[in-house]
Amino acid sequence: MIREVGVVGAGETGRGIVQSAAGAGINVVFCETSEERVAEAIAAITAVLDHEIERWGLTKTEKTVILSRIRGVTSFEDLKSAPMVIEAVHDDWALKSKVFTALDRVLPPEAILVTNTSSLSITQLAAQTHRPDRVVGMHFLLPVPKRPLVEVVRGLHTSDETVRRAKEFAADINKTAIEVFEYPGFVTTRLILPLLNEAMHVVMEGVASAADVDTAMTLGYNFPTGPLELADRIGLDEVLLWMEQLFRELGDLKYRPCPLLRKMVRAGHLGVKTGRGFFAYDERGKKKKES
């Protein structure tokens, strides 16, 4: 089992990885851009753990132990002792490539660099470093502590040993890894997006109401959440961004974004985060009962 892991970026995904690793008994050093952001991240993780205690999923002692394994820093220099560093900054090429170049310069050559991208090319990121064989993708799903899956993504030069280590880390934090080769959307995104898009077509074409589409899939196919509520939770702007990217990369008409989706995004109905998408939501993100 890996003893320590570094995490760059403490947004929702980064914090989720930090919490999952610390919860599994691994010491974590995470890096943010300022002391304030470090403090905010710790406060956010503490709030999630407190919520877990309220749900009887954790005890106060366990919370103390988990927090004691987490250390926030503001310099890449402080990540040097970690044999594996996971980058979880915003999914933006300019930012990620800058982070990768800097990490490559600071970290010892044997350290493994992981990127949490769900859309960018691992191969291209790896090319920014002097260790393309030790660069690998790990695509976590949100909320990270609750989703027991991770896609381990091979770039063109990723070595078997690096893939093995990434899978081992996934197992250490109690996640099942599936191995995928770099390709737009990997498996999870590529399969779920056309489904969400098709559900929107069904609504747009007047075949069924949004509520009935979701009921069909939750009761008919045992989906924990219906496709339209899921789209609301992901954020309709994100869904649109994704569809456009798949459409651009793969050029197949089946990835063409649904016009209704485009219209809703233009109207500012982005889902849970704006309180309104295919359904209405309260401030805590709970779906409002239809009147």
Added chain:
Amino acid sequence: MLVLVLNCGSSSVKFQLIQTSPEAIEAGTEKKLARGNIEKIGMTTAIVSFQAEGKPPVKETPVILEHRVAIERVLTLLTDPQVGILKSRNEIGAVGHRVVHGGEKFSKSQVITEEVYRQIVECCELAPLHNPHNVRGYEIAHELLPDVPHVAVFDTAFHQTMPEYAYIYGLPMVVYRRHGIRRYGFHGTSHRYLTWRMQKLLNKPASEFNLITCHLGNGCSITAVERGKSVDTSMGFTPLEGLIMGTRSGDLDPAVVLHIMAKEELTLHEANTMLNKHSGLIGVSGVSNDMRELVKESQKGNKAARLAIDLFCYRLKKYIAAYYGVLNGADALAFTGGIGENSPLIRSLSCAGLDCIGIQIDPERNEKLNGSEGRISPDDGKVGVYIVPTDEEMMIARDTVHAVAGKL
């Protein structure tokens, strides 16, 4: 023979070094030469406490990330010229390991051969939180001390004498056959120690008396011992069944679990943690899982603390009366464990109103003998009620000697 007793948990290693032999066991002249505890393994700093006989005590907080390092530390401490008691680790003659679950395969302690090792590993499925650490402890100790016999002493072994009708649940038999779902019982080494000790206190062999043993610590269980054999015990498939405990619910209508899971939309993990870590004394009182705290709070008028105490004692009383019936009468009732040995209030409340079956407590003896061994029922009490401080390590050392000599 010098026996090293090891008890490896998820983040701790407890150990004792005991000088013993078949003759010493017979004469009751075994000697504890050293004892210690390594806690918080894998955390920022571990806590090591150690003391060998006639040597200064050791308290240190090194970084210990792994059980291997912890067990190496144990051997280093034992052989340290200043604080230790051995010249060389070669003086250790055998190692006794506490193993939580022996499944249906082990009804007594075993010298760990390859076959036994394989079977203990198989039992990990039944006790995923405990057995893997016990197994790991053995693997490391076996590497560090390869030339001496290692013996496994199981918590479940003593209860393997339960009759079928006591260990089968009222469920479709197929779940027993497929998954081994049945009652196993735990704390066996402690209940067995009490049984052994009561022979001395009653001055007759175990085959001549019936006994009810109450182990009341962090976990709590009660056992009906008929002529030296466990015939029923309150813990079941896991240590969750039976008495109210510090953080565990004990007996419950199973439908309650399903209902709560649906109402609160709990995951399996959350439901499991609720029952094992957020229930029992802490859950009911909202104050503490420590009985001493609860007694203090209750005396100050805290009603929730009082309720938790009452629940605890009432459940225990029901079990005592039930086992009295199971045994068709008991000659003695013995209390042990942190609460059982040290709480006069709990002993007296759980026996209150049991004079109908001859169980009475002498209030003065109950107070005076608190924490030490002896009889707390009046001289004319029909059932002898005793406090017997438990000693699981001694029992493990004894079993180790006997197993090595092939006399189990």
